[in-house]
Amino acid sequence: MHSRRKFIAQSSALALGGLALQSFNTRNFSRTRTSAADQIRIGAIGINGMGWADTVSMLKNPGVTLAALCDVDKNVLDNRMRELSKMNIDTSKIKTYTDYRSLLDRKDIDAVIIGTPDHWHALIMIHAVQAGKDVYVEKPVGNSIAECRAMVAAQEKYNKVVQAGQWQRSQQHFRDAVDFIRSGQLGNIRTVKVWCYQGWMKPGPKVADSAPPAGVDYKLWLGPAKTRPFNSSRFHFNFRWFWDYAGGLMTDWGVHLMDYAIFGMDAPVPKTVSALGGDFAYPELYQETPDTLAALYQFDNFNLIWDHAMGIDNGLYGKDHGIAFIGNNATLELDRGGWEVLEEKRSSKKVSMQRKGPSDNGLDKHTQNFINVVRSRKLSDLNCPIQTGAHIATVCQMGNIAYRSQAKVTWDKAANKFTDSKLNAAYLMAPYHNGYTLPKI
Known part of the structure; x- marks a missing residue:
């Protein structure tokens, strides 16, 4: 039985287990061959569930750096920072926020992950593309039909990379x-x-x-x-x-x-x-x-x-x-x-x-697809663009x-x-x- 419960459990285990430690080993990570221009700094907004699994998966991509975490629950923020330390990640360079708008004000952040409850997805995604960020937004992308339309319109107006978190599209x-x-x-x-x-x-x-x-x-x-x-x-x-x-x-x-x-x-x-x-x-x-x-x-x-x-x-x-x-x-x-x-x-x-x-990890392939398109700017290569999610x-x-x-x-x-x-x-x-x-x- 391949249920969501098992998927989340496996994602959490991966985040804290040997595979994640291998992926995040600072010695190996710092030697990945990516130029300064290829570095992508991400921020994660809403990290209590799939937003955290998305973050862990995203960081497996060479040249991706976590710059900020945001959650309305300080207890969640503190827990995630402790987990990052266990992954041998230098947390001194990761800032934490309660209000996502402060994170979006950061000019040095290239892309954001949105893993909040559904009723926040549309507003944060629209504000993010207005702030010049690329976005990986969890599903369902909107909590109403009108929100879905607004999200599509915002992506098309600001021409940013917006991937919906329907990771099966990449499996x-x-x-x-x-x-x-x-x-x-x-x-x-x-x-x-x-x-x-x-x-x-x-x-x-x-x-x-x-x-x-x-x-x-x-x-x-x-x-x-x-x-x-x-x-x-x-x-x-x-x-x-x-x-x-x-x-x-x-x-x-x-x-x-x-x-x-x-x-x-x-x-x-x-x-x-x-x-x-x-x-x-x-x-x-x-x-x-x-x-x-x-x-x-x-x-x-x-x-x-x-x-x-x-x-x-x-x-x-x-x-x-x-x-x-x-x-x-x-x-x-x-x-x-x-x-x-x-x-x-x-x-x-x-x-x-x-x-x-199955022969692969759908979530890892999905976040890799997002990162690849953030670099290439070929929006047609997205496996689940906001139009599909909407x-x-x-x-x-x-x-x-x-x-x-x-x-x-x-x-x-x-x-x-x-x-x-x-x-x-x-x-x-x-x-x-x-x-x-x-x-x-």
Whole structure:
């Protein structure tokens, strides 16, 4: 089982284990052959989860130097600085910040990593490109369709390198599977099934509001989100279960899995979306987003079915996540552990393929791709530019909007919005509070 839990655990182990120490050995690192012009100084904003894994991965690239860390939680900052010391990195030259704007004011920083909660992604990314920085922004790139559009507009206006953190776009076995799909051997693909069963993921308990922990700038953590009393079950990892900050499992895992469903089918936004779900697994825990959700996406030539469930692991084909491309001749099943082609017995064209596993580290290849493009300035070489990230985030947002509105939503392709004006008013833009506004690009 190749779950997010295992991926994060492996990333953390790599950061503190022998491989990382070898990669960060100051003696070896200082001897990499990179000219002064090739040196890239990075800053990381939001380093409690994937932002830290991204940072560790980015630093494996020769000529990349960590100049700054930023997080609203001083406890996280202190922990990361201790971990860097264990990696034999000279932390005396790494400055720490609570407010990302102070980091962006640094003229000597070339690129930033954004690993904050989702509701901060758009604002920081736009401010970063305005400040002249290249950006690696975690997924989902935006917490609303309007944010996604603004992020694309900002990248295009300022012409900076912006990579979305959908690292599977750089992993070889995913790309090999797409090549097979596009070869036509599966026959007409009538249905794509995407499932995400995550037994290990669950919300926090219902607890009383409290004072923020010492060292946490909670007001800055909220940022453009609605002001609410601090609650430990809405904080750090659990932010993803609340609409103020994120979109639940649909946008957390969905942007990875739906990405390859859409990529494999070379599909635009869907024509219609319907969704049903609820808090069926953990009704006693603290959450707003559904722990169980089924969404049906209608495209011109195929249907896409999304199915997620927290609290259980027994998904289709015995896997806790995956994508199945169901064709007339065969079905291709793809997940983080590999891909295979299952023969359709009634087809006269016998097509099958034994399971092929992964051969590389997708995250490391993804950050390497970003660094390569930062140097080359060939934006077309990015494996997951902001335009791709925004497209997939939009598709996932549409599923959540269908669920939240309890309506079959219809997309007007020409107008680039829903046919129902009430849906556009209620859901296209995540409301901004506390004096924050989304810049008009």
